[in-house]
Amino acid sequence: MIFYLFKSTLCLALLFAVYHLYLEKENMPRFNRGYLLFSLLFSLIIPLLPVGIVDQILSLGASESSGAQNLQAVELSGDEETVAVSGTESGLISTSMMIKAGVSMYVFVTLLLLIRLTCKVESILHKVRRHARFYYKDSTVVLLKEQTAPFSFLGYIFLNEREYNSGKISREVLIHENAHIRQRHSWDILLIEILKSLFWFNPLYRYFKRSLQLNHEFLADRAVLQKTDRVKSYQKMLLKTLVGQQPAHLASSFNYSQIKKRMLMMNRQTSFQRSVLKMSSALPLLLSAAMLFGTDISALQNYGKVIGIEISDSENILLNNEEIHISKLSEQLTEFEDLPNRTIALRVHKNAYFGIVLDVQGVMREHRLFRFRYISIDEESPKYEEMVKSKIGALTDGIATVIEEYMSLSLTEQREEAERYYANIVHEHKLLEEKLETIRASHHFEVSSPPALPPSPEQRAGNE
Structure with a gap:
């Protein structure tokens, strides 16, 4: 929305400057009226058209600005709270209010x-x-x-x-x-x-x-002079x-x-050739404005293509619901097509490490990711409870799936692979227990317990 208003205002200013310097003094009020009205509507529509280079210039300027410590939220979602990610030690400061x-x-x-x-x-x-x-x-x-x-x-x-x-x-x-x-x-x-x-x-x-009002007077004065054809007497009566x-x-x-301008216009004549030249020059102006202030085509093609990043209370983050280490984020992001024109849905949990948040900010700046939604859900709302339970359920199901695969491995033929599976299960089980402990300590709703740990390879070997 901010970019839309900015580009619309720039377009309006350019069109008015051309009118004031190039068209206003010409005696062609019908064309000038159409130009003014069209400019008003054109400046509102042009930022939505799939052409333009200002998007790229603004993004480049934002990435090169040495004073830009924070990422700027440029897209809002109706059901989400959008906040700025602050670089101060006080953490994340909500600007929803x-x-x-x-x-x-x-x-x-x-x-x-x-x-x-x-x-x-x-x-x-x-x-x-x-x-x-x-x-x-x-x-x-x-x-x-x-x-x-x-x-x-x-x-x-x-x-x-x-x-x-x-x-x-x-x-x-x-x-x-x-x-x-x-x-x-x-x-x-x-x-x-x-x-x-x-x-x-x-x-x-x-x-x-x-x-526009002055142009209306030019048109009305012309209508009078077409009926009477007595310029001097009409001017005296007007005064x-x-x-x-x-x-x-x-x-x-x-x-x-502005009676002086009206009287000068009554006596001014604009030749047919000059009028045609002035009118025809408006077309390349409008095309130039469209190319300048329209929306970048690649950005429009990727509008709505969102990459989800979730930061919790560990060094692992969720990238489109897949858990990765923070050190792998930059590498994983390069796999997305036309990355700078995508939107990042950034979710930061209450107990997230602030250093991890800063690292994510750095990666986003590195890849020129300036369109993002920072999502903060009220922890007392049913929506938050639903989100937490859904995530815990997904983690629990994931661990259960890995346990099934582990139990299907033969210890006589796949002992090393079984040991790796078991070590991973223990690690993920521990992380899930810590998450559940934090949730139970800070929230009133209940969450399901993780699946029981399977027997270790040594226990399985003893049982067999």
């Missing part, structure tokens, strides 16, 4: 902003229900009692009743606001307001909204209307600011 607090704060702020947006929309629509109105072409004109600048929202044009009745509202104002309605500018603003509420921590959306007025937050307002 911090994650929950952060998520709670995000949800609270987002809901608050969405509620505020809903209230603003309702406030405008409430004006429609409370005031007189009549139809004008594609829209409904609402006459307000309070002093206000002309503005439009959805299918409504809002005017001051006294100014309208006294003839102070010119025909150009109505054409201007009706253009906003016909071109559905309110939906653009609502879209970006929703995105602002969802991504309130990203200031770029404010700049996009400002540019007169703007004095002392303030625009509405969500609405498309006749008096929207």
